[in-house]
Amino acid sequence: MKVLKFGGSSLADSAGFLNVAKIITARTTRSIITVSATANTTDTLHLFIETDDECAAKQLLSKLIARHQELVSELDIEETDLLFKLLQHQEQLLLRHWKEHHSSAVINNHLLSEVLSTGEYLSSKILFELLKSKGFSSHWLDSRDIITATGPILESKVNLLASDKKWRSLTLPSNVHYIITPGFIASDSSGEACLLGRNGSDYSAAIFANLCDANALEIWTDVCGIYNADPKKIDQAQLIDSISYREAMELAHHGAGVIHPKTIGPVRQKGIPLTVKNSFALNEPGTVIAPSCSNHAKVKAVSSQSRISLVSISGSYLCDTYGAAQRIFGCLAHHHISIILISQSSSEYSVCFAIREQDEAIARLALNDEFSEEMVQHMLDPIDIRSNRSIVTIVGQGLIQEKGISSKFLSALSSGGANIEAIAQGSSELSISAVIEDKQLLPAYHRVYAEFFDRKRQVDLFVLGCGNVGAELIRQVQSQQSYLRGKGISANVRLIANSQFYCDNTNLENVDWRPLLEQSKQQLTNETLHNLLNSGRYVNPTIVDCTCSEDVSANYSDYLDMGFNLVTANKKANSSSMSNYRKIRQSASRRFRHFFYETNVGAGLPILKTLDSLLCSGDKVHNISGILSGSLSYILGLVEEGIPLSQAVSQAKAQGFTEPDPRDDLNGMDVARKILILARELGADLELEDILLDSLLPQGFNASGSVDDFMKSLPDVDAHFKTLFDKAKSKNASLKYVASFEKGQLSVGLQQVSEDHPLYSIKDGENAIAVYSDYYSPIPFVIKGYGAGASVTASGIFSDILQTLPHRELELAS
Secondary structure, X not given: OEEEEEOHHHHOOHHHHHHHHHHHHOOOOOEXXXXXXXXXXXXXXXXXXXXXXXXXXXXXXXXXHHHHHHHHHHOOOOOHHXXXXXXXXXXXXXXXXXXXXXXXXXXXXXXXXXXXXHHHHHHHHHHHHHHXXXXXXXXXXXXXXXXXXXXXXXXXXXXXXXXXXXXXXXXXXXXXXXXXXXXXXXXXXXXXXXXXXXXXXXXXXXXXXXXXXXXXXXXXXXOOOOEOOOOOOOOOOOEXXXXXXXXXXXXXXXXXXXXXXXXXXXXXXXXXXXXXXXXXXXXXXXXXXXXXXXXXXXXXXXEXXXXXXXXXXXXXXXXXXXOHHHHHHHHHHHOOXXXXXXXXXXXXXXXXXXXXXXXXXXXXXXXXXXXXXXXXXXXXXXXXXXXXXXXXXXXXXXXXXXXXXXXXXXHHHHHOOOOOOXXXXXXXXXXXXXXXXXXXXXXXXXXXXXXXXXXXXXXXXXXXXXXXXXXXXXXXXXXXXXXXXXXXXXXXXXXXXXXXXXXXXXOHHHOOHHHHHHHOOOOOOHHHHHHHHHOOOOOOEEEEEOOOOHHHHOOHHHHHHHOOEEXXXXXXXXXXXXXXXXXXXXXXXXXXXXXXXXXXXXXXXXXXXXXXXXXXXXXXXXXXXXXXXXXXXXXXXXXXXXXXXXXXXXXXXXXOOOOOOOHHHHOOHHHHHHHHXXXXXXXXXXXXXXXXXXXXXXXXXXXXXXXXHHHHHHHHHHHHHHHHHHHHHHOOEEEEEEEEEEOOEEEEEEEEEEOOOOOOOOOOOEXXXXXXEOOOOOOOEEEEEEOOOHXXXXXXXXXXXXXXXXXXXXXXXX
């Protein structure tokens, strides 16, 4: 014997009924078929019985009956007239029920049970007649004659002993192959109608499977089974092939809507496998729920529940008071309020628990009434209830044995921007839950999913600035997609902005973004970024600043506080005031965000990383000197070879080695910012104004006017520089634009360096830094390499981006 249950979505129209009939008749084994009401019928019945206006109620009912009449007409059933009479009779019966309901001062829940289960009654009758018309021996069975339930009339639970007695006394025709029965409804001990509550039809099917000792229960719905996440939240959510009873019950309790916990109880009692399948995808295998499963993933799924209220009770009364918890939860049980989650401090001074938001008002009144005396005596603090909360849960048998899963879960929530207000782990150790604010749910949910189920390490990029460096970075991300995928890395460009507008797309790394940006009229604001981040669509969201804008750098603390990582080539923030420098780092620390800026100093050279490694190993740096401008390295190298300065600057500008206005390089401020950043990395508390800065251009030279005016006047200094270089050459020395930090003093300017100086050979766009320390003295540690151009800078930024990726030590979902 098999039991099959079909939901309302499977029976939405005549095509659905025919499809269900096809699924049923494809089975050769004797089967019990339990059905829900057709789609939206139960909601309509709720609206009908609660509508005060009789005319409006009649219109609702008339449309409902007409829809079922149309359904019968389309199915070509032999007993159409019989069904039409049945529908007419039900319409008259429901109108009598409506009048009785609205004329009585007392609500009759038995009558409501009759009304609200009408949909199941009608759909089961229609399916029964359809199967008969197709020549299959069928029998219609009233569930009320078999299932006996107890408890609240509209939320009853089965009495399996009483139901089993009725089942065993039932005599069915010997030639019947299919038994059709309505779900959702049962009868109480007095024989009056009652309902099995939410997901009642699934529960009905599980009860019948238990009673008839079925070898299988199949729940047919409009999804392919149970997923490892909500497909409405996670596009790439994956189907779980098999899951244990215990895991399924935990998952169902914590918000997975495919199956209800009470459905599993009756089949678990007898070890009957339950399969969830899709009525519209017959070839999909579905999800099997059984005593044990072949799927050994340590974490099976992530789930969530919204519209939760978190109740906190604290005070001295709770400490060592026998029966305190019993009073709290007994009081709530008396008012039929379910407790979803409990978290208690080890000191017993406080307890917090989660309830449904709809129960908040009743819970507050009940608890204040129960503990009024304790509050008057200040033995309890005022009841604290925080609404608009959500619960995020991971479920899996791996939580029992595997170390580190809980910490990864909580870290993922935090990195998703969530503030964790309560934590609870089930006594079964199959789940761990955390309470967070509703508005934090989506990004946190995505981050948890990525941590446990996305084998790729992912970063979503918001690129600000698409000039030479920004455009080259995007090109590198685009060209490296295949290689990165092979490494298990997913680098996605989600947004690109220039100084005026932005464009966003799910896969900008795979399209030509320039036309999109040219056509865009969307202006980027902090509010826009905040809303995008809170949409929950992004994993490891990272802002990449490829601008040189002070306005953009002024927002760094805000970006980090929002929850973005930050990678920047823009030196303005790290060379701004010390107060802002500290503020940015405080934001990164407070929100556990990454802030990387290697390219601030050496483009693609790992100068900052190397210095940090030296300091961490216990080395002490005494002084630093360096050539920190690839542009000036290139220009001065050409001058040393005999090319006039004006021509060297023009050549560097044409090749993109300088800023659009070369004065931004020649004035030395860019180098000054770099040496200041290096000094601060070494712990110096210095400002930009503390630097002794000499421009490369000689004093008295008029560098004002437009860029063109400046370039036309630049030959006036060619002779000056020729004289300087000739003088240096006569001493077997060279001229370099050097930045240094020694004895707490910063200086930047043109220096004459001898042949034995570590910076003597640096030219052609190279950067170099010589570090004198306890470990490296008298011979310095030297880092050098190409330091000019968009390619190396973009490469350095890319390297920083990859550092934001989480390290994968364990594949927890495999």
